[in-house]
Amino acid sequence: MSGLEKLFGSQRAITILVVSVVFAIVFPAYFSFMAANSDAVGGGSSGAKGMWQVDFIQDNITSDETMNLGDEEQGDYFFELDAGDMMIGLVEITVSCNDNDEPGPGATDSVDVATDFSGVEGTPDDESGSGSCNGDAVSFTIQITPDWDGSSYIADGVSKNDIEAKWNDGGNGSGEWLTSVTLNVQTLGPGTNPIGNTLDSDEDVTVSWRAAVYSLEITAVAEEL
Numbered sequence: 603m604s605g606l607e608k609l610f611g612s613q614r615a616i617t618i619l620v621v622s623v624v625f626a627i628v629f630p631a632y633f634s635f636m637a638a639n640s641d642a643v644g645g646g647s648s649g650a651k652g653m654w655q656v657d658f659i660q661d662n663i664t665s666d667e668t669m670n671l672g673d674e675e676q677g678d679y680f681f682e683l684d685a686g687d688m689m690i691g692l693v694e695i696t697v698s699c700n701d702n703d704e705p706g707p708g709a710t711d712s713v714d715v716a717t718d719f720s721g722v723e724g725t726p727d728d729e730s731g732s733g734s735c736n737g738d739a740v741s742f743t744i745q746i747t748p749d750w751d752g753s754s755y756i757a758d759g760v761s762k763n764d765i766e767a768k769w770n771d772g773g774n775g776s777g778e779w780l781t782s783v784t785l786n787v788q789t790l791g792p793g794t795n796p797i798g799n800t801l802d803s804d805e806d807v808t809v810s811w812r813a814a815v816y817s818l819e820i821t822a823v824a825e826e827l
Contacts, residue, residue: 648762656765657754657819661688666810672803673787679809681779683722688815690775691750695742696810697783699735703802711735711805714784717742724774735805746775752816762820769818781809 663685669677683693701711716730726744733739747769757765789802 651759651761653756653758653823654760654762654765655754655821655823656757656769657821658691658750658752658769658816659819660691660752660814660816663813663815664811666808668806668808669783670804671783671785671807673785675804676782676784677807679781679783681781681809681811683776683779683811683813685776685813685815688817689769689771690746691752691771691814691816692746693744693775693779693814694812695729695744695779695781696738696812697733697740697781697807698738698810699785699805699807700737701735701788701802701805703805709788709790709802711788711802712786713739713807714786715740716782718780718782719744721778721780722774723776724772726774735807747771750816752814756823762822765820766818769816775813779811783807783809 663683665681667679667681669679671677683690695717697713697715699711699713701709703711712732712734714730714732717728719726719728724746726746729742729744731740731742750769785805785807787802787804
């Protein structure tokens with residue numbers, strides 16, 4: 603009779619002991635692993651309804667371009683947007699210029715702005731506007747993901763899949779954003795301007811873009827999942 607048989611009484615007792623030790627080690631590790639990775643592998647909890655903390659990991663993609671434009675001259679400004687693996691929440695476009703050539707009321711230059719979004723996925727509605735060259739003349743905000751503003755919140759009674767579907771941009775927003783600007787030069791003319799109407803002839807006009815992009819971070823806050 604072996605030492606183990608003397609200690610535990612029989613081969614059957616030894617077998618039961620070994621199986622119990624294996625279960626005690628393997629099963630807790632298995633369930634711990636599955637709980638930690640159920641979301642990552644798209645397990646049942648992703649489709650289960652519960653309470654979730656929803657956060658947005660945000661970043662900005664920016665670009666700007668400046669042109670010198672003369673009276674009634676049009677400049678076409680391009681922004682190529684590629685957000686990679688991130689979603690696009692919204693895009694802001696700002697047209698700015700400063701008329702510091704010829705001071706005085708009635709002599710401030712202005713711009714007319716029109717967009718062409720035909721090269722953008724999802725084809726947002728085009729925008730147009732006008733403004734004076736006193737800094738930011740015209741600005742537009744184009745919403746790509748509906749209702750997105752970047753604010754964290756708690757969702758209750760929905761699944762993780764539902765949340766991911768709600769904040770999916772559908773591939774929209776990527777592509778070529780075109781903004782066209784026409785400058786209108788205003789002059790006071792002889793008799794009112796000591797230098798005549800030769801002082802004011804052009805302006806530097808800048809178009810700036812900011813694309814707010816994000817990824818999702820969803821954390822379960824209810825243990826029933």
